[in-house]
Amino acid sequence: MMLNANIPSGPIEQAWDKARFDMKLVSPANKRRHSLIVVGSGLAGASASASLGELGYNVKCFCFQDSPRRAHSIAAQGGINAAKNYPNDGDSIYRLFYDTLKGGDFRAREANVYRLAQISVKIIDQCVAQGVPFAREYGGLLANRSFGGAQVSRTFYARGQTGQQLLLGAYQALERQVYAGTVTMVPRTEMLDLIVIYGQARGIVARNLVDGELSVHIADAVILASGGYGNVYYLSTNAKGSNATAIWRAYKRGALFANPCFTQIHPTCIPVSGDYQSKLTLMSESLRNDGRIWVPKMKGDRRSPNQIPEDERDYYLERRYPSFGNLVPRDVASRNAKQVCDEDRGVGKSGLGVYLDFSDAISRLGEKIIRERYGNLFNMYQRITDEDPYKGPMRIYPAIHYTMGGLWVDYQLQSTIPGLFVLGEANFSDHGANRLGASALMQGLADGYFIIPYTVGNYLAANRFARVDESRQEIQNTVTTVRETIINCSPSEAGGPSIRSIASWAKLYGSLAA
Amino acid sequence: MEFTLKIWRQKSHNEKGEFISYPMDNVSPEMSMLECLDVLNETLMVRGEEPVAFDHDCREGICGSCGFVINGVAHGPERATIVCQLTMRHFRSGEELIIEPWRAEAFPLIKDLIVDRRSFDRIIEAGGYISVSTAQAPDGNAILVGKDAADQAMDAAVCIGCGACVAACPNGSSALFTGAKIAHLGILPQGKPERDGRALHMVAQMNAELFGNCTNIGECTGVCPKGISLEVIAIMNRDYLHASWKRREALEATIPPALERNTHRT
Ligand SMILES: Cc1cc2nc3c(=O)[nH]c(=O)nc-3n(C[C@H](O)[C@H](O)[C@H](O)COP(=O)(O)OP(=O)(O)OC[C@H]3O[C@@H](n4cnc5c(N)ncnc54)[C@H](O)[C@@H]3O)c2cc1C
Ligand code: SF4
Ligand code: FES
Numbered sequence: 001m002m003l004n005a006n007i008p009s010g011p012i013e014q015a016w017d018k019a020r021f022d023m024k025l026v027s028p029a030n031k032r033r034h035s036l037i038v039v040g041s042g043l044a045g046a047s048a049s050a051s052l053g054e055l056g057y058n059v060k061c062f063c064f065q066d067s068p069r070r071a072h073s074i075a076a077q078g079g080i081n082a083a084k085n086y087p088n089d090g091d092s093i094y095r096l097f098y099d100t101l102k103g104g105d106f107r108a109r110e111a112n113v114y115r116l117a118q119i120s121v122k123i124i125d126q127c128v129a130q131g132v133p134f135a136r137e138y139g140g141l142l143a144n145r146s147f148g149g150a151q152v153s154r155t156f157y158a159r160g161q162t163g164q165q166l167l168l169g170a171y172q173a174l175e176r177q178v179y180a181g182t183v184t185m186v187p188r189t190e191m192l193d194l195i196v197i198y199g200q201a202r203g204i205v206a207r208n209l210v211d212g213e214l215s216v217h218i219a220d221a222v223i224l225a226s227g228g229y230g231n232v233y234y235l236s237t238n239a240k241g242s243n244a245t246a247i248w249r250a251y252k253r254g255a256l257f258a259n260p261c262f263t264q265i266h267p268t269c270i271p272v273s274g275d276y277q278s279k280l281t282l283m284s285e286s287l288r289n290d291g292r293i294w295v296p297k298m299k300g301d302r303r304s305p306n307q308i309p310e311d312e313r314d315y316y317l318e319r320r321y322p323s324f325g326n327l328v329p330r331d332v333a334s335r336n337a338k339q340v341c342d343e344d345r346g347v348g349k350s351g352l353g354v355y356l357d358f359s360d361a362i363s364r365l366g367e368k369i370i371r372e373r374y375g376n377l378f379n380m381y382q383r384i385t386d387e388d389p390y391k392g393p394m395r396i397y398p399a400i401h402y403t404m405g406g407l408w409v410d411y412q413l414q415s416t417i418p419g420l421f422v423l424g425e426a427n428f429s430d431h432g433a434n435r436l437g438a439s440a441l442m443q444g445l446a447d448g449y450f451i452i453p454y455t456v457g458n459y460l461a462a463n464r465f466a467r468v469d470e471s472r473q474e475i476q477n478t479v480t481t482v483r484e485t486i487i488n489c490s491p492s493e494a495g496g497p498s499i500r501s502i503a504s505w506a507k508l509y510g511s512l513a514a
Numbered sequence: 515m516e517f518t519l520k521i522w523r524q525k526s527h528n529e530k531g532e533f534i535s536y537p538m539d540n541v542s543p544e545m546s547m548l549e550c551l552d553v554l555n556e557t558l559m560v561r562g563e564e565p566v567a568f569d570h571d572c573r574e575g576i577c578g579s580c581g582f583v584i585n586g587v588a589h590g591p592e593r594a595t596i597v598c599q600l601t602m603r604h605f606r607s608g609e610e611l612i613i614e615p616w617r618a619e620a621f622p623l624i625k626d627l628i629v630d631r632r633s634f635d636r637i638i639e640a641g642g643y644i645s646v647s648t649a650q651a652p653d654g655n656a657i658l659v660g661k662d663a664a665d666q667a668m669d670a671a672v673c674i675g676c677g678a679c680v681a682a683c684p685n686g687s688s689a690l691f692t693g694a695k696i697a698h699l700g701i702l703p704q705g706k707p708e709r710d711g712r713a714l715h716m717v718a719q720m721n722a723e724l725f726g727n728c729t730n731i732g733e734c735t736g737v738c739p740k741g742i743s744l745e746v747i748a749i750m751n752r753d754y755l756h757a758s759w760k761r762r763e764a765l766e767a768t769i770p771p772a773l774e775r776n777t778h779r780t
Contacts, residue, residue, distance in 0.1 A: 051648040066569060067635050069675055070577040086655065122649070129651035131644045131704050133659075133668040140658030159668060164576055168671065172643035179639045187632070210624055239571040273544045276553050279573045383599055386544075449648045499559050 001256070006410040007111040016115045019411065020454055024461035031056035032182075034460050035219040037204055039191045039246050041068030043163070043441055044424025045225030046170035047448030053177030055453055060217060061174065061183055064190045064209060064241055069171040072227055072239040073444065076163025077284050079147055079155035080127075080441040082120040087144050091152040093117045099150060100439060103329075104404070104432020107259075111411055112429045119446040124156055126449055130169040134158050148285060148330070148437025155438045160284060160376055166441055170448070189215075191246045192482045194222065194253045194420065197474050198466065201250075201420035205475075205482050212493070214482060216475055220465045221419040221456055224250060225448065228403035228425035230263065236400040237269060237282040247407050247426050255415040258428040259405035264435055266401035267333035270384055271353040280399040281384060283377055285437060288326045288333070290361040290370065291394070293317050295345040295354050305347070305355055305393050316340055331434055334398035341397075348395045357393035402440060404431040412455035413447060418463070421456060423447035515541040515607035519554065521566055522614040527623055533612070543603035547590065548573060548580060550602055567626040573598040575739065578674030581681070582627045583614045588678035588737040596676065596739040616681035619724035620688065631677050633723040634691060640719035641712040642695040644705050663701050670697040672740045679734035679742075685726030690734040692720050693746035700753055710757035717754050 008018040026034065034057050038049045041063040049061040063071060083096040096117040101108055124142070128134065134156050135143040147155035158165040177183040188209045195203035195216070203218040229244035230236040251257045268283045294313045301308065316336060318325045328336075337354045340346065347353045362370050367390060371378070378389045385395070406428040413421050413429075424444040431439065468475075488508055492498040500508075516539045524531025536554055545553070548570055555565035570580040575596045582597060584590035590600045605611065613627065621629040659667075671694070679690040696713055699705030705712070728747055735744050 047648075054647040065571055065577070065579060066631060067578075067675065069635075070571055070579050072572065072577075074577050074674075075572045075574055084654065122651075124654045125651040126646070126648060128654040128657060129644065129646040129704055131667075131699050131702050133664050133671050133698070133702065134654075136659050136661045136664040138661050140660050141655050158671075161576070161672060164674075165668075165671060172638060173646075173648075175635060175639040176643045176645065178635075185635070239577065240573055241571045274542050276542065276545055276549050278546075278549050278552055281574055380599075383595065384601065386601070386603060453648065498562050 001416065003256070003408065003416070004410065005109060005111075006412060007109075008411070012111055012114045015111050015411075016118060023454055023458035026457045026461045028056060032058055034058060034221075035060070036221055036223060036456065037217055037219040038062070038223045038225060039204065040071065040225035040227060040424070040426070041065075041171070041174065041185075042071035042073035042225060042227055042424060043167055043170055043444035044426075044448045045223075046071070046167065046174045047445050048223055048225060048423055048452045049183050049448075050170060050173035050177050051449050051453045052456070053174075053180065053182035055457075056182065059177070059183040060186060060219065062186045062189050062191055062204075062206060064188065066187055068174055068185060068187065069168060071167060072242050073167045073441070074164045075237075075239065075282075076166075076441055077160045077282070078286065079145065079157035079162045079438040080123070080166060080445075081147070081150075081154050081436070081438045082124045082156060082442065083117050083154060084121050084124060084142075084144075084156075085152075085154075086142060087153045089152045091154050093121075095152065096120060096154065100430070100436055101432065103436040104434050107262075107432035109411075109429050115451070116430050116443055116446050119450045120442050122450060123442060123445045127166055127169050127445075130173060132158060132165045132169045134165075150436070163441060166445065170445070191226070191249070192485070193249045193478050194417075195475055195478050196253050196417060197468055197472065199418060200463070200465075201417050202465075202468055203475070205478050207482075207486075214479060216470050216479065218468050218470070220460055221421065223421045223423060223452060223456065224407070224426050225423040225444075226426050228406070229260075230400050230403050233263075233400040235272065235277065235280050237266060237280050238401075240279060247422070250407060250415065250417070250420060250422075253417065255417045255420055255422075256408040257405070258408040259433070262404035262428075262431075262433050263400055264330060264402040264404060265334040265398045267330055267337060267398050268356065268396045269399035269401075270381065271348055271395050271397040272350060273385075281380070282399070282401065283381065283394070283396065285330070287356060287374060287377060287394075290365075290373065291326065291356040291358050292360055293326050293333070293337075293354055293356055293396075294393075295340045295347060297345075299344045301345070305357075314340070314345070329434070330437070337396075337398050353395035353397045355393035356396045358389060359393070362390065402435055404428065404433060404435055412458065413451055414455065414459065419459060421452060421459075423452060515543055515602060515605070517541055517550075517602075517605065517607070518610040519550070520610055520612045521626070523566070523626055524623060526625060531623075533614075535610075541602050543601065545602045546573070547584070547597045547600045547602065567624075567628050569628050570598060575599040576674060578676040581616060581676045581678055583616065583681060585612050588616070588682045589676075589739055593736075594739055594741055596674075596678075616677050618677075618680045618683075618686040619726075620686060621677060621680065629677070631675070633725070634675050634677065634688070636723065637688065637692055637716055637719050638695065641708070641715035642699070644699060645708060646704075657703055659702060663703075667698050667701040670694045670701070670742065670746050673698075673738075673742055674740060676739065678737045678739065680725065682733040682737040683726065683728075684731060684733065685729060686724070687728040687734075688720055688723075688725040689728035689747045689750065690738060690742055690744075692716050693748075693750035694742045696753055697746040697749040700749060709753055710760060713750060713753035713757045714761065717750070
C-alpha cells in the first residue's frame, strides 16, 4: 500500500491555509443531509461533535460511560500549551513547533505539528469564551506556567484540574447541540466493530452496555476519538474503561496502525501496593521542581528513609545529569528509576520505588510555601498511602501513561480507510516518539474544534454515498463477527460457564504468557 | 482486615431487590472500596454467580462515575472522599458495611449499585453553557476576569456530577449540582449575558425531572466530595428570582416549551 500523507506543497507556514482553500465545501442546506458518527466524548470527540453539530451536520456521538462528561480526558491535571507568548518570554508558533518536534525525537509529521502550534492560540480563546475558569493574575489576565522542562511559560491551567475544566467546556458545548437537535448522544454504548462498504467507512456495530443488545449505525463518515491504548499494559494511569477496541477493530478492518511501541512512561506515579491493585495514580510532574529524587547507595538497604544518613544516599539524577538534575525529561527520569530498582536499590515494600524528597525544599522555603504549591497533591498522596509527605519522602515509580502511536492518519486526519477519521490520542501524528507535557489536551482540542470540521466537509463534498440498508451482506457479516467474539470472550452469554479457564483461552488465541 | 459487605442486589429496574451479605477476609487496609468490590466480584465469578454491578472509570476521584451509600452516608464516612479513593483502613476490621445505590426518584435504578443519572445531563442541556460556537471567540485576554472571580468560579466548577448531593438530600433535590453550574458560569463575565435565561431554563428542567425541592437542609454539601458550598444554591435562587421578575411577561412564552419537550422523554 502506498501511504500518501497529502501534505500541501509549499512553505509549511502556509500549508494549512492552502489546504483549507483547496478544500471542497458542503453547502449549508446540504449539511443536515449528512450523518456522521463520532466514537468518543473526550476532548477530541466532544469538541468534534459540538463543532460539527454547530455547522449543521447530523451527528451521533458514542461513549461507554453513563455521560459524555466522564471521558478519560477529565483526569488530566497539569495544563494545556499554547503559543500565545503572553509572558513575552520568547515563545512563538515556530518555537512551540520546534519544541514539539524535538521532544518527539523528530519523528512527528512536521506539517501536522506546525498546524497544531498555529491552532493552539485559538484553542485558548475558545475555551476562555466558553467559561473555562483558567488561572488568572491579579489584573485579570490569563496566568501561565512553565511545564515539563520547557524554557518558556506557555502552559495554561485551571488549578490541578485542567483536563476536567476543558472537558466540561467541550461537554457543555456538546449538550448545547444536543438541545439544538443536531447531536444525538448515545451513552453506555460501546463500538465493537467498523462497517466498511465499497472500501468506505460507513458505520459501526455497537453494543448497549445495559441490556447487551447489538445495534447497527450507518453514516456517511466515521470519526474515532476513542483515546489511547495504554491499558494494553496491565496497570496504567488510564481510566479502567479506557480500551483499544475501537482502534483495534478499525485496524482489523484495514486501517494501518503506526508506531505502536511509542508509549510514554511517566516517572512520578504512586507505586503498586498489592496484587489487588486496579490502577496507578499519577502525581503531577511539577513535584520534580522542588523534590529531590534518591535511593540508598547500598543494595537491599531496608532502613527507613530518615535513618539513612545523607552520605549514604544516591541522588542519582543530580549525579548523572548535573545540568538538568531532577528535571530531566520524562523518559530519562523513568529509565533511571527502573535501573536503580533493578540494581536492588529500590525502596518500599515491593522494592519498586524511589524517594521524592521535599525536606530540603521545606527547610529552604518553609512548609507554608510547599503547602501552597503542592498541597492538594500531598493530600492525595497521604489519602492513598497513609504516609505524610511533609514528614518523610514520597515514594514514586514510573507508570505507563500515554500512547504516541495510534491509527495512521494523513494531513486531513483520515486513516487509510476512506471516510474513517481519527482524532486525539487515538491517532499517531503529532508527538513522534515522545510527547511534551501539556500537549495532549492541545492536540485533542485542535483536532476536534479546528481541523475535523474542515476536513470531514471536504470528504463529504468530494464523495458520493450509496444508500445503505441494514440487511446488506457486509453489515450482517460484521454483526456475526461481533456476536462470535462476544461469546468467545464470555461464554456465559450463550449459556456457558461465567469464566473461561486459562487453557481454554490459550486454545482460542494461542498460548498466553503466565 | 475482615468485613461483612451487605450489598443491595437488584437485577433490573423492574425486579425487586434485596440485601445480600458477603463475608470478606484478607482485606488489605490499602485497598480502595472499589478494589474490595473487585476482589469480591472475582470470587463471585469463580462461583458462577453474577458480579456486583457498579459504575466506575477513572478511580482517581475526578470522573464522577462511582458512588454509593455506605452505612447510610453517600460516599462513606471520610469527608471530601469519593468511594474510589476511600481506602479500607478507614473502617474497623470486623465491621458490617451496608452498601446501597443512590436512592432518588430522578435516578432510576439500572442494576445493583448502578443508577441512571442522565437527568443531570438534561439539566446542563437546558442551559448549562455559554453560547459560543467554535471559532467565534475573541482573544483570550480580551476578557479580563479578576482573580477572585476566577477562583470563585473554579470553586463551583469542580463539581464532578456524581449525584451524592441528590442521594443525601431527604427531598432528592439537585439544587447543589444545578447551583454549582449556574454559579460557575454566572460569576464569570463571559457568562453574564445569558444569566437570566440560564437560571430560568435550568431550574425549569430541574423541576421537570423528578428532583425534589430544596429546603435548605444542607446534607448535600456535607457529602459532596468536592466541597461545593451551599452558597451556590443561594446564587441560583437569586438569579432565578431576579430573572423571573425581570421576565415576568415573557415567562409564559419561554418556559412551557422547555417543560413539555423534556417531560416526554424517559
Ligand atoms: C492521569 C493523566 C493525566 C494527564 N495529564 C495531562 C496534562 O496535564 N496535559 C496534557 O496535555 N495531557 C495530559 N494527559 C493526556 C490526555 O489527558 C489524553 O491524552 C487526552 O485527554 C485524550 O483525549 P481523547 O479525547 O483522545 O480521549 P479520551 O478522553 O480518552 O476519550 C475517549 C472517549 O472514547 C470513548 N470510547 C473509547 N472506546 C470506545 C468504544 N469502543 N465505544 C464507544 N466509546 C468509546 C470513551 O467513552 C471516551 O468518551 C493525561 C493523561 C492521564 C492518564
Ligand atoms: S455538587 Fe458535589 S455531590 Fe453534587 S454532583 Fe457535584 S460533586 Fe457530586
Ligand atoms: S471512578 Fe472516577 S470518580 Fe470514582
